[in-house]
Amino acid sequence: MTRPVRKPYDLTPYDLTPYVLTVDAGLRDLRAADHLLRTFAAELPLSGGGFGCTHLVRGERPRVVVSLAPESGEELDDVRTRLVAMGYEVTEGAPDAVGRAVLYRGADVLRGTLSIEEVLSVSAIDRVAVLGAPGRPDPSVRLVTHSHVRPLWQSGELVLTAMPAVGGTLVPFEVPDPTPCCADH
Known part of the structure; x- marks a missing residue:
């Protein structure tokens, strides 16, 4: 079976970095989400080539979630383990394809x-x-x-x-x- 050809508008940031976790800490604003991502950058083994993004979640419980996209599967496993140990709700993948990047190379x-x-x-x-x-x-x-x-x-x-x-x-x-x-x- 052949895979469908993906158009540029179908690509997500995580096609570039396939290792992604989403953390829902129940945040209500971008400033708090930025702070959480900077805290993660200081406390977790994240290399400089990955991404940390904020995502707006709409619906019954509007909030801001963050996604972390380390560079490797090993990094992802370590980050997931540490986040769960810290008490965060962690899910696989990204909530959407339009994240607002806070952590990125440079x-x-x-x-x-x-x-x-x-x-x-x-x-x-x-x-x-x-x-x-x-x-x-x-x-x-x-x-x-x-x-x-x-x-x-x-x-x-x-x-x-x-x-x-x-x-x-x-x-x-x-x-x-x-x-x-x-x-x-």
Whole structure:
């Protein structure tokens, strides 16, 4: 039996890294999920080539879950064992194909202001897309990171969405400390 040919839009981030676990810690917001992923990065044997993503779960019990995609099956087994021992609910696989990456190769060096070319060369980010602009930005355009770069998986690519900023620079669309809706009411 032949396998169906997969189209680029069918690919998930985990086709690239097939070892995936999802942790449901009952979190309600992205900031708490980011913190949990950074805690996992510090406490678990995760190599720098894997991924840690957040996923929004809708339905009767809306929440944010996290997925961890280590580089190897051995790492996955060790991570699963440690997470279960820590009391976390762990399931195999990813909850969806559109995770928001927090842990990825190069995330720790995306600080300050870098050119698009530098962002793409030092990290796992495949592409930068600018809101409202066709095509890709010039590789020399500068990105002011605010030390908060959260690309999303889109059709099997890790894509950072950016928006124009002062002086012809770009900034990531997601800001580190967003103002809550209706904060002035």
